[in-house]
Amino acid sequence: MLDAKHIKALENMVGKENVYSDKAHLIAYSYDATRTRYEPDAVVFPRNEEDVSHILAYCNEHKIVITPRGAGSGFTGGALPTNGGITLAMEKHMNKILEIDMENMVAVVQPGVVNMDLQKAAEEVGLFYPPDPASESYSTLGGNVSENAGGMRAAKYGITKDYVMALRAVRPNGDIIRAGKRTIKDVAGYNIAGILIASEGTLAVITEITLKLIPKPKYTKAYMGIFPSVEDAMNAVFKSLAAGANPVAMEFMDDLVVHALKEKLGIELPENAGGLLIGDVDGNVPEEVEFQLATLEKSFKENGAQDFVVAHNAKERDELWVARRNASPVITIYGSKKLNEDISVPRSMLPVALKRIYEIGHKYGFKVPCFGHAGDGNIHVNVMVDGSDPKQLEEGHHCIEEIFELVVEMGGTLSGEHGIGTAKAPFMSIAFNEEEIQLFKDLKHAFDPNNILNPGKMALP
Amino acid sequence: MLDAKHIKALENMVGKENVYSDKAHLIAYSYDATRTRYEPDAVVFPRNEEDVSHILAYCNEHKIVITPRGAGSGFTGGALPTNGGITLAMEKHMNKILEIDMENMVAVVQPGVVNMDLQKAAEEVGLFYPPDPASESYSTLGGNVSENAGGMRAAKYGITKDYVMALRAVRPNGDIIRAGKRTIKDVAGYNIAGILIASEGTLAVITEITLKLIPKPKYTKAYMGIFPSVEDAMNAVFKSLAAGANPVAMEFMDDLVVHALKEKLGIELPENAGGLLIGDVDGNVPEEVEFQLATLEKSFKENGAQDFVVAHNAKERDELWVARRNASPVITIYGSKKLNEDISVPRSMLPVALKRIYEIGHKYGFKVPCFGHAGDGNIHVNVMVDGSDPKQLEEGHHCIEEIFELVVEMGGTLSGEHGIGTAKAPFMSIAFNEEEIQLFKDLKHAFDPNNILNPGKMALP
Structure with missing residues (x-):
């Protein structure tokens, strides 16, 4: 519990209307997308950078723990106040x-x-902000x-990180x-x-972000490659x-996902599709789009593709993408709870990695439907279990632990995009x-000697 | 001077043939491209990562200063052993x-x-490593x-930095x-x-680098825009x-550089050219190259270009580029020594920045020919002085100091690509x-508490 004098001090700093310690607020700010819950002792809404500076200096002096929070949409607990204190x-x-x-x-x-x-704001002036996490419509x-x-x-x-110019x-x-x-250049x-x-709010509180925008290519088409396995x-x-294709996206769905899409949503997909690759290609000129499609089609067919489908208009493109967009919700047919990990391996290791992930799942008796961003080696691996069975x-x-060991052995990483937080610590x-790990600790200590910023995340103290 | 027992210890670690403290070696490793000289006490050639680890641990224990060194081609003194010790x-x-x-x-x-x-190695297998500092043929x-x-x-x-995947x-x-x-993703x-x-060898010694390569676009053409000012x-x-052009390069030369090119090398350039922009465009398909050229030509002409020249073959391309390649040596007609700074500003500030840089030069009575990487806002500013006149x-x-103040005021940086080292400290x-600055010191201390790695650089102790 936060001492009343601290609440008072915070109210003096940012105004009474921006400091809450009532139960409703504490519950509302107790969770994130991991669905685990930790209540903070207070929720504070800074009005500006100066407020943030005052709050941090005060909390540093009084050793009060702070957890910065955006939308609370993270998958690994980065915004969870696991040690209480203040949620900023x-x-x-x-x-x-x-x-x-x-x-x-x-x-x-x-x-x-x-x-x-x-x-949207970028698009309104003809520019483009490319990073598009699945949480794009609510994450900050x-x-x-x-x-x-x-x-x-x-x-x-x-x-x-490729778009952050300044903070x-x-x-x-x-x-x-x-x-x-x-x-x-700087x-x-x-x-x-x-x-x-990627420091998960453990080193400093970000108050302003300068992001690079780029001109948006005028022409886009979607493609789907259908593979037997x-x-x-x-x-x-x-x-x-490696043959020179440079698609905007190259999304993968395995046979389990394809089966679930048909079964649960009745989405029409080819019989016996053992694996799908779906994506967009773009360009400033139509010929670049055609170059990309031709490069993909040739390579896909050389590697066993039964079919290569191109969407020529927005409606056809939507139809292709509907499968990928629904991949995540439909796989619950294999288990009430998914243990969802976002491993990433060097792309050439994907065939062996997937094979061995299925073998590990089989050993435990779990279905492990996989989908995700194959074009950059980042796959969402879902171990499906009965959530009511401890x-x-x-x-x-x-x-999951065996899968992580495999991934690291293959030169891959625990997390391609979700972070470590508490879930992967x-x-x-x-x-x-x-x-x-010692270097991580030394860095953390250099920024935050009193360990008040989001302690307990990333396997740090 | 390094104690004889330390020399002996280093010899035991890496072999006598890899440790030198004779005058010839000390002189050979005393300078870099700044043309200032500081002799190390010994030059050590590690054979592998293990050697580096042993040397660093030993020097850390005995508080012996280490300066890592590649080719010694840096412009800001990063590889200068300003505090003696060992050059690695x-x-x-x-x-x-x-x-x-x-x-x-x-x-x-x-x-x-x-x-x-x-x-070259990348090109032999059809791939491309894009970063091309002017020192590319000798820098490491x-x-x-x-x-x-x-x-x-x-x-x-x-x-x-856009190509470093792992270290x-x-x-x-x-x-x-x-x-x-x-x-x-990781x-x-x-x-x-x-x-x-960009830590200039002050935090750790890099022993292995994993770099991203990309497919090389098949089609390239060079262009030159000729402007009255x-x-x-x-x-x-x-x-x-901002209109959507994305040239590989967009290099700038001002009227002083153009004049020097004509005067010193007799290179044929248009009369009254007040400013040139030279560069390449590339693409996977010829239409992309044409799209880029058309976008540039339209925009250049809307902004006063007298002429827009396209090189259609390798010979014409070489002729266009000869001006840019010789920009640096020819400007010595304006003074025997150039004080060369590589400032960078947001691109929209370039017109005002250049105008004010010339004004500052004029005030001091110096010619300040400018050229460089205008496409990314990075300009090499050369204050030409008589090197024999203190x-x-x-x-x-x-x-130079006034120019830096101006640049920072405009949201720019002291260095776009040369670093800080001793020269800009x-x-x-x-x-x-x-x-x-305190955060920089805290970071340095976290990595290197005994301050043995390249001390005295970047305005750090």
């Missing part, structure tokens, strides 16, 4: 697009801006930066830091923005890209040795 | 391309590999990563750290690779890019406030 919620006041600079193709936003709102850019969010368009356009942030001691510039001083990206599809992924849940976690020792 | 030279043993992984389009190299050697990739080297192709293809590095205490993965743990890039050319830069040298430095307080 950005969505109420610090949610403005401050500027769209068309001349330099740059947007300046506050951390609480929803990703899709920026995408502060959260996107803190977790280094990916998305489907990463295959061609990269991830959040403003507040250190736990209240110091306001400017990192980076509205310039393409090599003066350490790359502070680079270390804050997952292995064929996975071979086609890395071979088509034994299955425990077994499921062992299954137990697995950090699979991926990092003691010296590497 | 990578070019003798740690200079191998370990792997070109065509399936994942990745190269794994040791830090002493010359940039151009990787470019370890140095490129440590300084976050840019180049001409940055306008479309980005800079070194191996050794901390001053000897700990070997793996950072990043051969995967497009959000597990802090972004250690991100903070090592620098201001027109600078307007054309940001307006053409008064002019001093005045020149005041002139005196100007760090123009760009960063006390809190920001």
Whole structure:
């Protein structure tokens, strides 16, 4: 519990109307997309960077723990106040697009801006903000930066970090830091923005983000490759890209997902489709789009594709994409709870990785439907268990642990885009040795010697 | 001077043939491209990562200063052993391309590999490593990563940091750290690779670099826009890019450079050319190349271009580029010594920035020919002085300081691609406030508590 004098001090700083410790607020801010719950002791809505600075300096002095929070849509617990203290919620006041600079193709936003709102604002002036996490319509850019969010368009356009030009942030001691510039090149001083990206709110509180925008290519078409097996599809992924294809997205669904789509939604998909690859290609000229489609088709067919379908208009494109959009909800036919992990491996390892993941699932007796961003090697692996059976849940976690060991052995990572937070913290020792974990601790200590910022995440104290 | 027992210990570690403290070696490793000289006490050539780890652990224990060194081609003193100690030279043993992984389009190299050697090796298998600093034929990739080297192709293809997927590095205490993965997405743990890039050898010694390669577009053409004034050319830069052009390069030369090219080399250039923009465009299909040229031509002409020239074959392309390639040497007609700075501003600020830079030069009575990578806002500003006149040298430095103040005021940076090192260290307080410098110090301390790695650089102790 937070002492009444601290509540009072916070109210004096940011106004009574921006500090809450009533039960309703504490419950409302107790969860995220992991569906686990930890109540904070207070929820504070800073009005601006100065507020953030005052709050942090005060909490640092009094060793009060702070958890920064965007939309609370993260999958790994980054925004969960696991140690109580203050939840610093950005969505109420610090949610403005401050500027769209068309001349330099740059947007300046506050951390609480929803990703899709920026995408729309950019599009209105003929520009494009590519990072599109599945949570794009509700997740915030502060959260996107803190977790280094990916998305489907990463295959061609990269991830959040590729768009962050500059940040403003507040250190736990209240110091306001400017990192980076509205310039393409900047090599003066350490790359502070680079270390804050993906740091899950453990090093500093981000108060302003300068993001690169790009011109949007005029022409887009969607494609679907239908393969007899997952292995064929996975071979086609890395071979088509190595052959020079550069699709906007290359999304994968396995046979289990295809079956669930037919069974649950009656979506028409080819009989005996063992694996699908769906995506968009784009270009400034129609010939570039055709070049991409031809490169993909050739490579797909060389790697066993039974069919290669191109959507020639918006309606056909929607029909192709409906399968991918529904992949996540339909797989509940295999179990009431999915243990969802977003592993990433070098693309050439995908065929073997998927084969061995299914074998591990089989050993435990679980179905493991897989789908996701194959074009960048990032696959959502879903171990389906009966959520009401504690034994299955425990077994499921062992299954996940084996999958992580496999992935790391193959040169892959625990997380392609969801982060570590609390959910993957137990697995950090699979991926990092003691010296590497020690460096993380040293860095954390350098930024936050009193350990007030989001403690207990990323397997840190 | 390094105690004889330390020399002996180093010899035991890496072999007598890899440790030198004779005068010839000390002189040979005393300089870089800044042409200032500091002799180390010994030059050591590590054979591998294990050697680096042993050397660092030993030096950390005995508080012996270490300066890592690639080719010594840096412009800001990053490889100068300003505090003596050991120069750790990578070019003798740690200079191998370990792997070109065509399936994942990745190269794994040791830090002493010359940039151009990787470019060629990639090209031999149909792939492309875009970062092309002007030093590409002799600078090493370890140095490129440590300084976050840019180049001409940055306008479309980005800079070194955009290609670093993973690093191996050794901390001053000897700990070997793996950072990043051969995967497009990786959000597990802090972004250690991100903070090592551009850290100028002050945090850790890089021992292995994993770099992204990309497919090389098949079609390329070169263009030149001829403008009546620098201001027109600078307007054309940001307006053409905002209009959707995405050239590989967009290089600028001002009227002083054009005059020097004619005078010194007799290169044929249009009369009254007040500013030139030269570059390449590329694409997978000829239509994309034509789209780029048309977009540029339209925008250039809308912004006052007198002429827009396209090179249709290799010979014509060479003729266009000869001007840009000779820009740096010819400007010595304006003074025996150039004080060369690589400022970078948001592109829309280029017209005003250049105007005011000339005004500052005029005030001091110096010619300030400018050229460089206008497409990404990065301009090489050359204050030309008589190198034999101490008064002019001093005045020149005041002139540079005023230029830096202007650049920072405009949202720009002290350095687009050369780094800070010793040369720009005196100007760090123009760009960063006390809190920001303190964070740099805290970070440095977290990595290197005994301050043995390249001390005295970047305005750090």
